[in-house]
Amino acid sequence: RKEVEQDPGPFNVxxxxxxxxxxxxxxxxxxxxxxxxxxxxxEPKLLMSVxxxxxxxxxxxxxxxxxxxxxxxxxxxxKLSDSATYLCVVRFYGQNFVFGxxxxxxxxx
Amino acid sequence: xxxxxxxxxxxxxxxxxxxxxxCDPISEHNRLYWYRQTLGQGPEFLTYFQNEAQLEKSxxxxxxxxxxxxxxxxxxxxxxxxxxGDSAMYLCASSNRVGAMNTGELFFGEGSRLTVL
Numbered sequence: 001r002k003e004v005e006q007d008p009g010p011f012n013v014x015x016x017x018x019x020x021x022x023x024x025x026x027x028x029x030x031x032x033x034x035x036x037x038x039x040x041x042x043e044p045k046l047l048m049s050v051x052x053x054x055x056x057x058x059x060x061x062x063x064x065x066x067x068x069x070x071x072x073x074x075x076x077x078x079k080l081s082d083s084a085t086y087l088c089v090v091r092f093y094g095q096n097f098v099f100g101x102x103x104x105x106x107x108x109x
Numbered sequence: 110x111x112x113x114x115x116x117x118x119x120x121x122x123x124x125x126x127x128x129x130x131x132c133d134p135i136s137e138h139n140r141l142y143w144y145r146q147t148l149g150q151g152p153e154f155l156t157y158f159q160n161e162a163q164l165e166k167s168x169x170x171x172x173x174x175x176x177x178x179x180x181x182x183x184x185x186x187x188x189x190x191x192x193x194g195d196s197a198m199y200l201c202a203s204s205n206r207v208g209a210m211n212t213g214e215l216f217f218g219e220g221s222r223l224t225v226l
Contacts (some may be wrong), residue, residue: 096155
């Protein structure tokens with residue numbers, strides 16, 4: 001089983017839609033959780049950290065369920081510019097950041 | 110530009126040749142990471158340094174791969190006797206420690222794309 005798993009998609013949604021991505025991780029000792037965004041042929045960039053109580057940044061909401069070892073990202077009112085690959089990232093004890101395979105999102109006009 | 114820089118951006122080589130990639134991290138960052146990414150996959154961890162010390166190395170990193178960060182600033186990743194399966198984007202990232210916890214923000218370079226013929 002891979003350490004971090006995501007549905008690869010693609011998710012094709014119309015502008016204005018709400019879309020949710022899920023991620024599961026295998027190591028219960030995982031300490032920190034993040035969502036990164038990667039545009040086509042570009043490097044990954046941090047979108048947001050994921051906190052135990054859940055957190056929101058504008059149209060983006062991240063949730064963590066430690067008991068189920070599950071992380072989610074919700075995007076409301078999708079924009080064309082949200083089209084990208086969304087990478088779930090887990091940091092284990094120590095400083096190793098493990099990336100999931102990514103979920104591809106296409107927002108259609 | 111004060112971001113992470115990588116060189117070369119593209120490298121085409123023949124199987125069996127050695128290649129070396131260089132990464133210059135953001136100057137005040139003490140942690141430096143190497144990842145490898147193939148099409149349709151997320152970045153795979155290879156190794157990481159804190160200052161000049163190599164603290165962790167992935168099982169993916171065979172004996173043909175070696176990384177150094179001799180003065181705790183720039184780093185090199187060398188691949189000896191390249192194989193076609195080594196074709197990938199090699200990404201370098203740096204980060205800094207904030208208080209007792211890392212913020213989780215890895216700053217990536219644009220990558221070095223390797224093609225092994």
